[in-house]
Amino acid sequence: MPSPTSILAHDALLEMVRTELFGHGRFHHRDSIGLEAELFPIYRGASGAARPVPLRSVVPGTPSISELFARVCKRHGWRLSEEAGVLSICCGGAGSLTLEPAGQIEYSGLPMHSVLEAVNDARAVIGLIEEEGRALGIELMECGYSSIFDAEENGLQIRKPRYVAMDRYFGSIGPFGRKMMRATCALQINLDIGDHRTRARRWLLANLMAPAMNALFANSPHAHDGERFGSFRHEIWRQADPSRTGRVLPGPWEDPAAAYLRFALDARVMMIQEEGGEMSVPAERLSFAEWMTGHERSGYPDWSDWRLHLSTLFPDVRARGWMEIRSIDMLPRRWWSVPVAIACTLLYNDECLDAALELIESTRGSTGQPNGHPVGREADYGVGCRLLALAYGAIPNGELRADLASYCDTFVITGTTPGDAIDHAEMRTAHRAPGVLEPDGR
Numbered sequence: 001m002p003s004p005t006s007i008l009a010h011d012a013l014l015e016m017v018r019t020e021l022f023g024h025g026r027f028h029h030r031d032s033i034g035l036e037a038e039l040f041p042i043y044r045g046a047s048g049a050a051r052p053v054p055l056r057s058v059v060p061g062t063p064s065i066s067e068l069f070a071r072v073c074k075r076h077g078w079r080l081s082e083e084a085g086v087l088s089i090c091c092g093g094a095g096s097l098t099l100e101p102a103g104q105i106e107y108s109g110l111p112m113h114s115v116l117e118a119v120n121d122a123r124a125v126i127g128l129i130e131e132e133g134r135a136l137g138i139e140l141m142e143c144g145y146s147s148i149f150d151a152e153e154n155g156l157q158i159r160k161p162r163y164v165a166m167d168r169y170f171g172s173i174g175p176f177g178r179k180m181m182r183a184t185c186a187l188q189i190n191l192d193i194g195d196h197r198t199r200a201r202r203w204l205l206a207n208l209m210a211p212a213m214n215a216l217f218a219n220s221p222h223a224h225d226g227e228r229f230g231s232f233r234h235e236i237w238r239q240a241d242p243s244r245t246g247r248v249l250p251g252p253w254e255d256p257a258a259a260y261l262r263f264a265l266d267a268r269v270m271m272i273q274e275e276g277g278e279m280s281v282p283a284e285r286l287s288f289a290e291w292m293t294g295h296e297r298s299g300y301p302d303w304s305d306w307r308l309h310l311s312t313l314f315p316d317v318r319a320r321g322w323m324e325i326r327s328i329d330m331l332p333r334r335w336w337s338v339p340v341a342i343a344c345t346l347l348y349n350d351e352c353l354d355a356a357l358e359l360i361e362s363t364r365g366s367t368g369q370p371n372g373h374p375v376g377r378e379a380d381y382g383v384g385c386r387l388l389a390l391a392y393g394a395i396p397n398g399e400l401r402a403d404l405a406s407y408c409d410t411f412v413i414t415g416t417t418p419g420d421a422i423d424h425a426e427m428r429t430a431h432r433a434p435g436v437l438e439p440d441g442r
Contacts, residue, residue, distance in 0.1 A: 006294065022319055023193075068136060095121070115340050166312070186328060388404060
C-alpha cells in the first residue's frame with residue numbers, strides 16, 4: 001500500500017528483478033515445461049446460436065460453469081474451492097483449473113520433464129472437463145479470439161477487485177483492453193529461464209521468436225476496420241496498452257533483468273491497492289518511475305505496490321522466475337505439441353539456440369530492421385517456418401517429429417494456419433448471441 005515516504009530505490013528493484021524474476025531454479029526441475037491452456041465454454045440455445053456459459057445459471061435449463069466444476073470434482077475426486085465468489089479446482093496430483101475474467105477456463109499444469117508429458121497432461125484434464133460439459137450441453141472453443149465474448153455487452157463473469165480495476169483502467173484507454181480480458185485465449189508455454197551461461201540468450205531468443213510463433217500458429221481470424229487479421233488476438237494485445245505489452249528486448253550487452261526493470265518502470269500504474277483491499281485506478285497517466293518520485297494523492301509505492309505492478313505487465317514473454325511465453329493463440333488440441341516442441345528445442349538445446357539467433361539475425365540484416373525481426377506477418381510466418389525446420393532436425397522423439405511433419409503437411413505447405421480452417425460464416429453467425437455486436441465491433 002502507498003507510503004508517505006520514499007521506500008523503493010532503483011538498485012534494490014534491480015536486485016529483486018535479477019534474483020526473483022530472472023533467478024535460476026524456480027522450476028522444480030531444470031529445463032522443465034509447464035503449460036497453461038485457456039478455452040471458451042459455450043452452449044447453444046434453441047436457435048443454435050452459441051452463447052457464453054454463465055458462472056451461475058439464472059435461467060432454468062441454462063448450464064453454468066459452477067455446475068460443470070461441481071460435476072467434474074464429484075466424479076474425479078478433485079477439490080473445489082470458492083473464495084469471494086471465485087471458483088478454482090485443484091486437480092488431484094496435477095495442476096489447477098481457474099477462471100479468467102469472462103469465464104474462460106484455464107488449466108495450469110505442473111512443470112513436467114518432457115513436452116509430451118506436459119501436453120498429454122493438459123489434454124487429459126481438458127478432456128475430462130469436455131466430457132462432463134458434454135452432458136450439460138457445454139462445448140469448449142479452441143481459438144484465440146471469440147466475438148461472442150463481446151467486451152461491452154458481456155460483463156465480467158469473475159469480479160475480483162483486481163479484474164474490476166483492470167476493466168476500469170482499460171475502459172479509460174480504449175476498446176482493446178476489455179477485448180483482451182473478455183474475448184481472448186492463449187496457449188502459454190512456461191520454460192526455465194536458464195543459468196548465468198544461457199539466461200541472456202534464452203531471453204533474447206524467446207522475445208525475438210514471439211512474432212514468428214504467433215504468425216505460424218495464428219488461430220484468431222477476424223476483420224477489423226477493413227483489415228483481415230490471422231491473429232486478431234495479437235492485434236488486441238498490441239493495441240491494449242503499449243506501455244505494458246510487446247517485447248522486452250535488451251540493448252547490446254545489456255542484462256535482460258535491467259531491460260525488464262526499465263520496461264516495468266516505464267509502464268503505467270494500472271491500479272493501487274487501498275486500505276481494506278479495494279483497488280483504485282489513477283485518474284491521470286502515471287508511470288511507476290514517476291510514482292517513485294512521489295504523488296500528491298498516493299504518496300510513494302512500497303514493495304507490495306511494486307509486486308502488484310509487476311503482475312499487471314503483459315509482455316509477449318513475462319519474467320516470473322521462468323519465462324512465460326504468451327504470444328501463441330489457443331490452438332486445437334491436436335496441435336498443442338507443435339509450438340511447445342519448437343520452443344523447448346530451440347531454447348533448451350544450446351546448438352539450436354545459437355542457430356536460431358543466427359537465423360533471426362540474418363533475417364534482420366536482410367531487412368534492415370533495428371528491432372531484430374522483419375516487419376509484416378508474411379515475413380514473420382516465413383521466419384516461423386524456418387524455426388520449425390530447425391527444431392525438427394534436432395528433435396529425437398519420433399512422435400513429436402511426426403506431429404511437426406503433420407503440421408507442415410496440413411498448413412505450412414499451403415502457407416496457412418489453423419485459423420484458416422475456421423468456418424468464418426460460423427464465427428459471424430452461430431457464434432453470436434442475440435444482441436451481441438458483429439465481429440468487427442459495429
